[in-house]
Amino acid sequence: MNSDKKKRWINSHYNVLEQPLTDSVEFHDLTLRDGEQHAGVVFRKDEKVEIARALAELGVHNIEVAMPIVSKEDRDAIKAIARLKLGPKLRAVCRARQEDIDYALDCGVDSVQVSVAATDQYLKTFGWSLDDVIEMVSTASKYAGDNGLEVTLAIMDVSRMQTERFLEIANRVDKSGHVDTITLMDTFGLISPHGVINMINKVQKECHIPFEAHFHNDFGLGTACTIAAIGLGVKHVQVSVNGLGERIGNTPLEEVVMALEVLYDYSTGLNLSKINQVSELVQKLSGVKMPSCKPIVGENLRVIESGLVATEYMTMLEKGEEWVKHVVPFMPTVIGKKEPEIVLGKLSGISNIEWNLSRLNLFVDEKHKDLHEKVQEKATEKHGLLTDQEFEEIVKNIVKQ
Numbered sequence: 001m002n003s004d005k006k007k008r009w010i011n012s013h014y015n016v017l018e019q020p021l022t023d024s025v026e027f028h029d030l031t032l033r034d035g036e037q038h039a040g041v042v043f044r045k046d047e048k049v050e051i052a053r054a055l056a057e058l059g060v061h062n063i064e065v066a067m068p069i070v071s072k073e074d075r076d077a078i079k080a081i082a083r084l085k086l087g088p089k090l091r092a093v094c095r096a097r098q099e100d101i102d103y104a105l106d107c108g109v110d111s112v113q114v115s116v117a118a119t120d121q122y123l124k125t126f127g128w129s130l131d132d133v134i135e136m137v138s139t140a141s142k143y144a145g146d147n148g149l150e151v152t153l154a155i156m157d158v159s160r161m162q163t164e165r166f167l168e169i170a171n172r173v174d175k176s177g178h179v180d181t182i183t184l185m186d187t188f189g190l191i192s193p194h195g196v197i198n199m200i201n202k203v204q205k206e207c208h209i210p211f212e213a214h215f216h217n218d219f220g221l222g223t224a225c226t227i228a229a230i231g232l233g234v235k236h237v238q239v240s241v242n243g244l245g246e247r248i249g250n251t252p253l254e255e256v257v258m259a260l261e262v263l264y265d266y267s268t269g270l271n272l273s274k275i276n277q278v279s280e281l282v283q284k285l286s287g288v289k290m291p292s293c294k295p296i297v298g299e300n301l302r303v304i305e306s307g308l309v310a311t312e313y314m315t316m317l318e319k320g321e322e323w324v325k326h327v328v329p330f331m332p333t334v335i336g337k338k339e340p341e342i343v344l345g346k347l348s349g350i351s352n353i354e355w356n357l358s359r360l361n362l363f364v365d366e367k368h369k370d371l372h373e374k375v376q377e378k379a380t381e382k383h384g385l386l387t388d389q390e391f392e393e394i395v396k397n398i399v400k401q
């Protein structure tokens with residue numbers, strides 16, 4: 001680990017790998033497309049532009065903007081973002097139809113996702129044969145490729161499709177159509193990290209097209225599945241800010257980025273200090289707020305209530321051992337949050353009291369034990385942390401005694 005990183009976070013010695021996890025990862029952001037499929041979320045054109053700007057500042061490599069066929073508002077949003085030339089490549093989602101590809105071309109994107117649904121269930125529902133599907137997808141993808149677009153073939157519901165069918169679709173479309181990458185879409189969030197390893201090991205032997213990982217987070221395993229895919233050489237990962245996406249959502253961008261940086265010592269090249277800002281912007285514009293326990297961007301990352309941890313944190317600060325501030329896995333300032341804060345609650349100790357007395361310029365003579373008891377009583381009574389005002393009130397009463 002380089003010394004700059006050492007100052008900002010520590011790591012477990014068990015995480016050390018004999019070989020680096022990866023040599024390159026491209027982040028493909030889904031917030032504007034799959035993110036908008038999170039029930040109740042609507043991004044207007046200007047909001048899509050604002051999020052795209054923030055994603056470009058964060059440094060993602062690709063942005064999936066919308067499905068152009070859906071509405072004029074979506075097409076206008078794609079065109080507006082394309083005109084800005086923000087840096088990341090833009091992708092539109094298309095059905096396997098020339099009409100959809102024409103819309104994508106008109107909007108000025110760099111690549112398209114051509115979707116393929118071909119499990120037995122899908123074929124039965126739509127009354128198609130496998131040959132019908134392969135022909136439709138080959139024609140549409142070839143048309144896109146001939147017109148200068150990069151094409152990812154998105155094979156839907158991949159975790160429930162027989163391996164033979166997956167390989168037949170991938171290899172036949174590659175031969176008669178145009179395929180740059182294949183997106184492994186676990187549409188219903190059913191694959192486990194071990195399932196990812198089994199699937200990729202199996203299909204990689206007979207399909208040599210690069211894969212993109214698209215996992216949903218229904219079991220909270222999106223990040224683990226994505227890291228598992230990266231470990232097997234997948235270089236394109238599809239993620240969304242705050243994990244916003246269909247149902248429970250997609251693999252959260254901030255989790256994969258920080259896991260790679262901190263736990264795998266891999267430099268993503270992204271502007272980490274923008275992570276919190278982008279997360280807050282997406283929370284504001286989507287209306288989907290993150291709980292305090294959300295990995296990486298949850299507010300409690302920087303809140304210390306436990307007396308034991310507060311004592312450790314304060315002792316380290318007193319000794320000037322800057323880097324040992326780490327009573328958190330990484331300094332919240334790395335992702336653009338404020339420094340850790342010691343608060344007053346039921347589990348607080350004398351250190352929390354001392355910290356807050358000094359922060360609020362209050363003085364109490366030898367009555368810390370009484371104060372501690374009163375703080376605990378108040379926290380229990382109100383079911384939560386004390387505000388500055390409540391603490392000051394307690395201090396005033398103690399001093400009077």
Ligand SMILES: [Zn+2]
Pocket residue numbers: 034187214216245246250
């Ligand atoms: Zn999805």
